[in-house]
Amino acid sequence: MSITISLSPEVEANLKSRAAAVGQDVAAYTAKILESIARPRSLEELSGPVQGRFIESGQTEEQLGEELERAKHDMRAARRLRSGK
Numbered sequence: 001m002s003i004t005i006s007l008s009p010e011v012e013a014n015l016k017s018r019a020a021a022v023g024q025d026v027a028a029y030t031a032k033i034l035e036s037i038a039r040p041r042s043l044e045e046l047s048g049p050v051q052g053r054f055i056e057s058g059q060t061e062e063q064l065g066e067e068l069e070r071a072k073h074d075m076r077a078a079r080r081l082r083s084g085k
Contacts, residue, residue: 015029
C-alpha cells in the first residue's frame with residue numbers, strides 16, 4: 001500500500017537524518033516505523049520482561065494486585081506531601 005502524508009520540514013529532515021544513519025532511504029525507514037506501530041501485538045510482547053519477573057516471583061495474581069494497590073497509595077501520599085496538600 002502506498003500513502004502520501006504531509007510533514008513539517010523539521011519532521012522530514014529528522015526522518016531523512018535517521019534513515020541515513022541506518023543506511024535506508026526515507027520511505028523504507030518511515031514504512032518500517034509505521035508498520036511497527038500499526039501491527040497487532042500479543043500480551044506477551046507488550047508485557048515483555050514484566051510478565052517473566054512476575055512468573056519467576058511465585059506471587060499470585062491477588063498478591064500482585066495488593067502490592068500494586070499499596071504502591072499506588074504510597075505514590076499518591078508522596079505526591080500530596082510534595083504538593084503540600
